[in-house]
Amino acid sequence: MSEPLTLYKLIVLYMLDKVDFPLTNSQISSFILDKGYTSYFTLQSVLAELTESKLIRQETIRNSSYFSLTESGEETLLYFHKRISSAIRNEIDEYMKENKMQLRDEVSVLADYYKNTANEYSVRCLVKEKHSNPIDLTITVPDEAQAKAVCANWRTKCQAVYEFVMKELL
Numbered sequence: 001m002s003e004p005l006t007l008y009k010l011i012v013l014y015m016l017d018k019v020d021f022p023l024t025n026s027q028i029s030s031f032i033l034d035k036g037y038t039s040y041f042t043l044q045s046v047l048a049e050l051t052e053s054k055l056i057r058q059e060t061i062r063n064s065s066y067f068s069l070t071e072s073g074e075e076t077l078l079y080f081h082k083r084i085s086s087a088i089r090n091e092i093d094e095y096m097k098e099n100k101m102q103l104r105d106e107v108s109v110l111a112d113y114y115k116n117t118a119n120e121y122s123v124r125c126l127v128k129e130k131h132s133n134p135i136d137l138t139i140t141v142p143d144e145a146q147a148k149a150v151c152a153n154w155r156t157k158c159q160a161v162y163e164f165v166m167k168e169l170l
Contacts (some may be wrong), residue, residue: 008038008046009055010084013069013077016056018096021104021128022066031095037088061112098147111154113147116140120146125154128164135162 012028025047032043047067050056055073059066069077081089096103113123121144125137135158141147 005040005042005046005049005085006080008032008123009050010077010080011037011088012046012067013055013073014081014084014089014092015096016067016069017077018092019100019103021107022059022068023103024107025065025067027103027106028051028067031092035091049056061110066107109155109158111151113141113144113151115144123150125146125150125158125161127158135165137161 011032015031016023025044028047029040029043032038033040038046047056047058047065050073051058051067053072054070055076056108057070059068062164108128109130110126111123113121116122118140121141123139123141125135125139126133127135139150142151
């Protein structure tokens with residue numbers, strides 16, 4: 001394994017270790033490419049190798065890939081984090097400090113749909129937190145246009161839906 005690739009892998013592991021939620025491919029790419037550490041294609045190769053070696057976990061929802069650190073990834077980072085220069089660690093720490101809430105908001109509210117066996121569409125709306133999902137709602141709609149609309153509206157309306165459900169049920 002070449003030294004630069006090792007560094008890129010460690011940077012990704014370090015980024016994922018700094019948050020208690022998954023990061024999207026886009027979020028990881030944005031930081032690494034903006035800093036000019038490597039190219040997009042090299043980064044995609046790094047993410048694939050980390051996933052294949054089970055150092056990170058990948059989940060795909062509505063054409064977005066979400067990455068989180070595995071236990072093996074944490075152990076690897078523990079042994080090798082010193083190979084990341086303090087300057088790079090500081091850049092990542094500062095970036096996470098400044099953007100953590102925005103990054104969390106982007107990945108904690110999810111919606112996806114699929115065609116079910118009744119030839120309708122099931123829409124799964126989810127709000128994720130570190131160790132739980134305060135709301136995980138699946139509803140059925142008759143057509144794909146409605147499924148897409150529910151997915152599009154979920155991000156802005158999830159709080160109101162959650163409050164309504166809790167008020168009605170408690």
